[in-house]
Amino acid sequence: MADVEMTTESTVYVTYIASTREKIWAALTSSEFTRQFFFGRAVESDWKQGSSWKLTRPEGGTDVFGEVRIADPPNKLVLSWNVDGPPEFKNLPECIVTYELEPVGSDVVRLTMTEAHPTPIPKHLLEGGRRGWPMILSGLKSLVETGKPLPMPVPQPPKEKP
């Protein structure tokens, strides 16, 4: 651990979305939507408190898994977050990801995503999330507001020719 900088810092990202909390909740919790803004990944869960949830890669295989800690639709979703990847990620202590949806006026919702690390982790491992999350949230905003996903380089399954 000598030259690895450790941190317990949190990340807080906020985006304002011209939509309803119900639509944003649906976008966060259904795979047909997450495939369009979460780098092609599909979420899966019954979204009940205490249930398991997972995020599956476009080519198959679990990317992230955890437990639904709080499910209070359409206000708050708290998930434990374990990355199933290379050993340096796999051996990380789980972190907590919280989505909070608050109405701002009658037609705008403030979506806050918080990533909290209860135990110290190496700072360089946070870099991926720091780059990824803003793109994911911006993509979610675009999808919910316009019905179209952002032109993100999302891996697509091969299409069958008619």
Next chain:
Amino acid sequence: MDKVFKALADKTRRRLLDRLHAQNGQTLGELCEQMKMTRQAVTKHLHLLEEANLIAVKWQGREKLHFLNPVPIVDIADRWINKYEQGRLRALSDLKKKLEGDADGGR
């Protein structure tokens, strides 16, 4: 979007964002260190950054913590960049960074 451009068009405010990028989740007191200006001036800059949604604020007990929120910057980039350009632009940006270093030279 006007608010984002206005907030970014100031060296001090960009410096505050840089400091949060280096160490996220700082209090007003921590952010005032090394800033050669009054606490009131820093508060005013932070307020403009918060208005532009470039900073998210979270209360932790009695402490108000400031977090860098880059989502509006990504929104701006998305507006004028399409998926075919993205890879090439990233390569150019990486090359520029490598050649010039990461410093904000006010360009």
